[in-house]
């Protein structure tokens with residue numbers, strides 16, 4: 001593993017762990033990166049972007065005021081954007097996630113402990129131009145946006161509505177006299193709220209508004225809107241814009257609010273790939289599918305699976321390395337205190353985080369490939385695969401973000417008190433990832449979208465109609481008997497599918513019962529939503545487990561024997577862990593016995609012990625440079641206590657021997673003079 005400083009002194013416990021590792025770390029890095037070529041290019045990009053030291057701050061971000069933090073983030077965003085245009089442009093021809101490769105995105109993390117104010121520009125503004133504009137519109141806007149001559153964001157959510165897009169209140173009313181749209185915010189709740197970079201950074205944004213023409217509402221549509229002067233950056237007349245205030249995370253993203261007072265934009269600023277308003281105000285629907293204007297959200301949901309896998313890899317690297325150097329308690333009085341990584345409960349907290357990072361990384365690549373296939377079909381006018389893909393991307397977004405947030409918090413628990421320090425790096429990771437569970441579609445809301453699809457698919461299976469690939473297992477849902485338990489990996493995956501099928505069947509049965517008892521379809525659905533969410537979750541787990549297993553078998557076909565073994569151990573761990581988390585469901589829907597579950601628990605514990613000697617090697621294989629980790633606990637050299645003290649000494653509170661608070665408050669109070 002390459003490190004920036006080859007002469008570093010490494011903590012002896014970490015050195016011992018690395019000596020113990022029995023597999024080729026670089027081979028696993030290649031698997032995680034999606035191939036050796038990708039690893040080499042990633043390293044080149046990281047070397048160019050990070051070796052100059054431009055990502056470093058003189059004073060830690062955490063000691064800055066909100067305004068200083070923001071300005072510093074803009075400063076570094078500009079440095080990074082300039083690098084992207086120059087040095088990194090040529091290097092970024094990786095297998096890319098559209099606009100900019102995920103590697104470029106990830107490397108940027110070295111520059112920000114929170115996020116860049118440009119995140120929404122690259123993450124949503126540019127993708128919306130690419131996905132929602134006509135070719136003519138694209139040729140005008142895209143070069144300016146890619147060159148950062150204009151900076152934009154995506155303003156959809158309002159104070160009153162985020163989830164329910166059809167309920168948005170901002171209006172865009174066409175005026176054929178002037179060939180303009182008039183944007184207006186009729187109520188307080190119609191103010192745009194949340195868009196990243198909107199507060200102070202951007203001068204353009206995509207605004208999603210209810211389109212009115214010839215007195216008729218045609219639902220929500222996207223518009224490109226200039227909100228600040230291109231030279232002075234002053235908000236334009238008719239625009240009310242500002243920053244929304246401190247948040248749990250994202251504090252360098254200047255999330256903003258935006259209101260319109262009869263603000264006029266040219267007709268051509270409606271993004272017209274999927275629907276058009278002609279000069280005379282005639283509305284023309286172009287797209288075959290009604291939800292294509294939601295395309296940018298689908299894109300980001302796909303990207304987020306990869307994003308959270310990466311952040312989980314970071315948290316597990318920090319927690320595993322720290323657990324290797326931390327020694328605590330003395331279970332055997334005659335022996336030295338063990339490394340906390342030797343506690344089986346610690347392994348239980350951490351190894352699932354490593355396995356999940358792999359599972360999500362591989363699923364994200366598979367999801368991206370499926371997305372590319374759906375896009376290619378849609379280019380030819382075929383939208384048949386979109387419903388299945390929407391169901392799939394919705395549940396994978398929901399489960400990957402939720403699991404990652406939970407496991408990052410578990411990594412913090414695993415680091416004891418020191419994990420609570422900002423300097424450990426884990427709180428910032430958690431704050432970032434916990435937001436991903438909410439934005440781009442809340443967890444519950446997205447799982448209910450998947451559930452709609454599952455119920456329909458179940459009904460198709462019942463009618464013996466053909467099923468789409470991700471739900472083909474529903475064809476076996478009507479055998480009448482419980483699925484046969486078998487603790488092989490394929491057997492466990494079949495059991496997960498049986499759980500998903502069983503739970504979907506329960507929902508359908510309950511809804512039908514409720515409707516027979518007089519409830520409307522909507523009310524019967526509502527009463528079943530706890531179970532519908534559980535069914536969608538079970539479906540997603542089955543998809544992740546199946547994909548993870550298949551991809552690992554494929555990717556390790558030519559690997560060295562020990563890499564095969566350790567990758568197989570991780571996938572098996574993932575399957576055992578989730579089977580043991582769902583024992584109640586397994587008892588309901590499969591033939592598993594109490595003895596089978598006791599045996600599975602023992603097999604799981606033995607697997608933890610087998611993985612233990614390779615744990616540090618496994619997180620080293622994520623190959624995350626110290627600059628990306630921002631962590632006193634997780635650095636490659638393991639100098640944890642030294643770094644914690646160095647960071648503590650940087651605190652502005654330690655600048656003066658006696659705080660001003662002493663003379664102002666403490667002394668008067670203690671002397672009875674307050």
Ligand SMILES: CCCCCCCC/C=C\CCC/C=C/C(=O)SCCNC(=O)CCNC(=O)[C@H](O)C(C)(C)COP(=O)(O)OP(=O)(O)OC[C@H]1O[C@@H](n2cnc3c(N)ncnc32)[C@H](O)[C@@H]1OP(=O)(O)O
Pocket residue numbers: 097098099100101102105119120122123124154156157162163164165166196291292294295297298300303304307386387390439440441442445449452453
């Ligand atoms: C690579 C470089 C970049 C790096 C990137 C880094 C990552 C981070 C990037 C950016 C940071 C992002 C910051 C956050 C941004 C935001 O949050 S933007 C706002 C996002 N908002 C949402 O996600 C809102 C969620 N709500 C919805 O999606 C929808 O309202 C809904 C809940 C799905 C319901 O929609 P609606 O009411 O219109 O529809 P229904 O009546 O429920 O359903 C009707 C049928 O349509 C189907 N449907 C719904 N959505 C879609 C879709 N997207 N595609 C296809 N089909 C869809 C639905 O299933 C129904 O079908 P049915 O009738 O057959 O069952």
Ligand SMILES: Cc1cc2nc3c(=O)[nH]c(=O)nc-3n(C[C@H](O)[C@H](O)[C@H](O)COP(=O)(O)OP(=O)(O)OC[C@H]3O[C@@H](n4cnc5c(N)ncnc54)[C@H](O)[C@@H]3O)c2cc1C
Pocket residue numbers: 120153154155156157160161162163164193194195196250255435438439440441442443444445448
């Ligand atoms: C950090 C961050 C950045 C963001 N950035 C942007 C941005 O750049 N641009 C942008 O437009 N938006 C942005 N958002 C907004 C984000 O997309 C919304 O907050 C998100 O979609 C959730 O919608 P909401 O806030 O309306 O939640 P609500 O819908 O009000 O959810 C509240 C609760 O109600 C439940 N609920 C709601 N509807 C249903 C239902 N039908 N059935 C069952 N339960 C339901 C939810 O599950 C949740 O528990 C951002 C949000 C955050 C936190």
